[in-house]
Amino acid sequence: MSELSDQAIVRQVLAGDVSAFTHLVDRYQRVVYNAAFRITSNQQDAEDVTQTVFLKVYENLRLYNSKYRFYSWMYRIAINEALNQQAKRRKKTSADVETVAEPLAEDRTYEKIELEQQVQEAIYRLDPGDRALVVLKHFQGFSYDEIGFILDLPVRKVKSRLYTARQRLKEELIQAKVSG
């Protein structure tokens, strides 16, 4: 994978080296897919969202303002796409929530898998906007400021909604008897 900075890769692509875009795909397809999956809870939707996000990133690269982190800008597109995709599905019940079937690794017990499934279901029961907040904070590790930029929300609101979302998750998980 390229060690060039995101900004340098963006400059290469804008200068006409379309192949340099591959580095951005390699660098970020996994995190974009993860964010999309956590929000849509559907593998096919997450794939579609990821593909659309990179296409939009490519097509709008000249509109990218380098005073922001490329990563944050791309996430802004990704979260919007995932929320829109999820909105199209509407009224999807928790019974539709997907988990990813993977071979059982050494460090993976059935209890852990069950817990992750319950967490995913609890997240999916959150309001879509709050779900995005939890994903950005806990699965992607963004700061309050970055989340504010990505979601176009004031930091004060980011905090209050995140706190409330966690409170709701706590209640959901206690109800599911997984809080320990």
Next chain:
Amino acid sequence: MTDTDFFELANRVIDGAESDDDRTALNTVIGQSMSRRLEFEQLTAVASILDAVRPVEPPEGLRNRILAAIPRDPSRQAAASRVSIWQQISEFTVGKPVYALAYAAVVGLLVGALGLVAVIGPETAGDASGTYGTMAPIGGAFSVADQTQIDMNDVSASAVLLLRESEFVIEVDVDTDDQFEVVVSPISEVTTWYGVELGGGAKLTGAQLDPDELRFPVVGASAVRVSGLRADLGVVQCIVSIVDGDRVVGEMMLAESDLRAE
């Protein structure tokens, strides 16, 4: 300490955003109250569980699908230097009140304002000849919620969705040598559009003032701006099509994220 204060304090500590004073205050509170200690421990456990959730692996082949969808032609990228007609007009008239007035007067003859339709009632929508107003560069605290563009089939077009608290605006810039129509179709039901403004080669005819589908003939460098109340739409989603008769030349989708509907 109120419940709200405690709740915020506990969450700051969980996120590692606390000050030394916060940490001391929290220790004091949870040392004095078993219920608050339990609450803090449960919230901490939730955060730990979330942080421990493993990332999922993208399916094999996704990378190739992504790369296959990326056009090899760099011209598919939006041109940042492309300035919208509205911006050009705005910049041209700023500080030039004479030009601004002249512009308003000229455009006033070309511009339709559906707001009047909303006031007069839909039965008058068939006659837009008296509904002209003045068009000014958009002002107020609007922010860009979405933007997109197409450049294909001899048509170059861009669309942007602007939002503020209770209103939305959709602006479309089109540049084409041939006569096409811009069709603005909201996905959600719209009861009233309160503003329609046109520039360049865009035209308005009364017969095309349909709440479900606004149609504007365009040729050359043209601009269409429509506005409405967000409450009418809930989450604002709209499809902007460029059509030639029954043939769709290009489509652009604009959508506000659910978050901004708060």
